[in-house]
Amino acid sequence: MIFLADFSVIKPDIGLILWSTVFFLIFWGLIGKLAFRPIKDALKNRETDIKNALDSAEEARREVAAMKSENDELLKKAQEERIQVLREAKETAERVVREAKDKAKDEANGIIANASREIESQKQAALRDIKSQVGSMAVTIAENILKKELSGDQANADYVQRMVDDMNLN
Amino acid sequence: MRYLIIILFSVFSLSVSFAGGGGCGEESQGYDPTNTAYHHIGDANVYSIGPWNIPLPCMLYAPDEGFDMFSSGKFGIGHHGTGHYAYKGYVLYEGTVRRIVDRSFPKEKTEVECVYAKDVDGKEVIHVKYHGKDFVTHNKSTADFGMFGGGITSYYDFSITKNVVSMFLVFLFLSWMFLKIARMYKERVGKEPKGIQSFIEPIFVFIQDEVAKPFLGKHWERFTPYLMAIFFFILALNLFGQIPFFGGSNVTGNFAFTMVLAIIAFIVTTINGNKHYWEHIFWMPGVPAWIKVILTPVEVLGIFIKPFTLMLRLFANISAGHIVIISFVSLIFIFGNAGESLMGSIGGIIGSLPLTLFMMAIELVVALIQAFVFTILTASYIGAATEEHH
Numbered sequence: 001m002i003f004l005a006d007f008s009v010i011k012p013d014i015g016l017i018l019w020s021t022v023f024f025l026i027f028w029g030l031i032g033k034l035a036f037r038p039i040k041d042a043l044k045n046r047e048t049d050i051k052n053a054l055d056s057a058e059e060a061r062r063e064v065a066a067m068k069s070e071n072d073e074l075l076k077k078a079q080e081e082r083i084q085v086l087r088e089a090k091e092t093a094e095r096v097v098r099e100a101k102d103k104a105k106d107e108a109n110g111i112i113a114n115a116s117r118e119i120e121s122q123k124q125a126a127l128r129d130i131k132s133q134v135g136s137m138a139v140t141i142a143e144n145i146l147k148k149e150l151s152g153d154q155a156n157a158d159y160v161q162r163m164v165d166d167m168n169l170n
Numbered sequence: 171m172r173y174l175i176i177i178l179f180s181v182f183s184l185s186v187s188f189a190g191g192g193g194c195g196e197e198s199q200g201y202d203p204t205n206t207a208y209h210h211i212g213d214a215n216v217y218s219i220g221p222w223n224i225p226l227p228c229m230l231y232a233p234d235e236g237f238d239m240f241s242s243g244k245f246g247i248g249h250h251g252t253g254h255y256a257y258k259g260y261v262l263y264e265g266t267v268r269r270i271v272d273r274s275f276p277k278e279k280t281e282v283e284c285v286y287a288k289d290v291d292g293k294e295v296i297h298v299k300y301h302g303k304d305f306v307t308h309n310k311s312t313a314d315f316g317m318f319g320g321g322i323t324s325y326y327d328f329s330i331t332k333n334v335v336s337m338f339l340v341f342l343f344l345s346w347m348f349l350k351i352a353r354m355y356k357e358r359v360g361k362e363p364k365g366i367q368s369f370i371e372p373i374f375v376f377i378q379d380e381v382a383k384p385f386l387g388k389h390w391e392r393f394t395p396y397l398m399a400i401f402f403f404i405l406a407l408n409l410f411g412q413i414p415f416f417g418g419s420n421v422t423g424n425f426a427f428t429m430v431l432a433i434i435a436f437i438v439t440t441i442n443g444n445k446h447y448w449e450h451i452f453w454m455p456g457v458p459a460w461i462k463v464i465l466t467p468v469e470v471l472g473i474f475i476k477p478f479t480l481m482l483r484l485f486a487n488i489s490a491g492h493i494v495i496i497s498f499v500s501l502i503f504i505f506g507n508a509g510e511s512l513m514g515s516i517g518g519i520i521g522s523l524p525l526t527l528f529m530m531a532i533e534l535v536v537a538l539i540q541a542f543v544f545t546i547l548t549a550s551y552i553g554a555a556t557e558e559h560h
Contacts (some may be wrong), residue, residue, distance in 0.1 A: 009211050009425060011320035014312065015327045016331065021430050024403060024433075024434065027341055030545070032334060032396065032399050034289070034349060036348070036394060038352045038356065039348070039374060040398075042356070100225065129255035
């Protein structure tokens with residue numbers, strides 16, 4: 001065959017070398033500086049932002065959890081305290097009532113004892129009075145009788161008094 | 171019938187190569203898939219979309235005549251990107267500008283009989299036929315130092331070629347997109363990504379977290395813009411070449427482009443190499459002295475082999491993908507006997523269509539994988555150079 005094909009792509013054309021160099025270097029220099037670097041930085045910043053956001057979310061979550069457990073603790077404590085306070089109040093109330101009751105009982109007992117004693121002494125006084133009056137009445141009676149019969153005999157009067165004393169009026 | 175199929179083929183945005191061409195009477199009829207494939211994956215001074223040939227600016231420098239700048243439309247772009255005119259001693263053959271060696275050739279726009287390939291001692295030499303006389307042409311200078319049949323010739327082509335236009339479009343698109351995204355990041359601080367921002371962000375984060383951070387350690391921030399530039403530039407160009415009906419330019423499958431990226435990777439790695447890195451290359455600690463004698467040349471070679479493999483891998487994968495797709499599409503023309511047989515063409519379409527679609531799907535994955543592989547390997551080389559003593 002007369003035709004020998006020219007495999008031209010294997011022969012690096014000087015013009016194409018020049019233009020390839022020009023275009024690639026401009027592309028690298030210009031787009032590298034104006035696009036690839038800013039895009040890389042933007043991606044990196046976004047990655048950092050996302051990482052920070054995730055970290056702070058985790059931190060917040062942990063804080064909330066801590067706060068919640070603190071709250072729970074406080075609540076529990078408050079409840080315990082409430083129970084304590086209630087119990088104490090109940091005890092106090094019971095004690096006060098009991099004490100009041102005891103005091104009242106004691107006082108009542110005291111009053112009753114006093115009254116009994118008073119009554120006893122009044123009774124004794126009254127009896128003594130009655131005894132003496134009865135004595136003197138008996139004497140008077142006896143005197144009158146004896147006056148009439150004996151005209152006032154001391155021996156009789158004593159005898160009558162003795163007999164009156166012996167009479168137990170209790 | 172033949173024209174019908176040519177139009178159909180043009181819609182697939184591939185140029186059809188029928189051997190010979192140029193109307194010099196030497197052409198043999200028939201379809202040449204190899205040349206079609208090589209022509210398609212190569213660079214061109216014309217941007218061909220379907221049946222339209224969009225002329226591109228030619229910027230040519232010849233040390234003996236100085237700088238010339240004009241549109242490739244001056245060549246009167248004809249079928250298959252071959253011009254009908256010579257201008258300033260240049261002609262257009264298969265979409266590529268060539269310089270007529272004989273400088274006595276008229277400099278003004280001159281109609282030539284044809285521009286065609288002639289077998290000279292088993293080598294393809296492009297000739298211009300003008301007034302019945304053959305003029306030899308030079309190919310443009312290439313930086314392979316004669317290794318792949320190129321080398322420095324009488325002129326340099328700094329034209330805005332199809333690949334340069336593709337690169338420029340991709341550059342504009344990526345710049346617009348990433349500036350927009352960067353602005354969205356600035357305006358939407360602390361908010362979720364939205365729209366295109368949320369489309370690019372996972373890819374960006376993937377490269378950042380799976381490539382930059384594991385390989386570069388604490389230096390990841392310094393090299394992230396570089397790695398992103400490599401990844402998105404390669405990826406976008408890979409994908410741009412895969413867009414059907416859009417010229418199918420093969421920028422990342424061109425040695426010139428991958429060489430530039432590899433050299434930049436080499437420079438970045440080398441200037442960032444620390445004491446530890448150079449120590450491991452020149453005098454590996456902890457191994458016997460006689461092993462060091464063997465190891466040091468290997469390590470020194472490794473400095474150059476690493477970027478060289480970067481260059482080769484991307485070039486080979488992307489070019490291979492383009493070639494395979496063209497080969498599958500070529501089945502239509504091979505079965506159809508270059509448009510002569512309709513039934514053959516229909517058979518070819520039935521065979522070709524699922525294979526082509528399958529390959530295009532594979533190529534989408536390859537586009538992503540190769541961009542990723544280039545980035546991850548570059549990151550690993552820089553990582554090895556900047557790694558701290560452990």
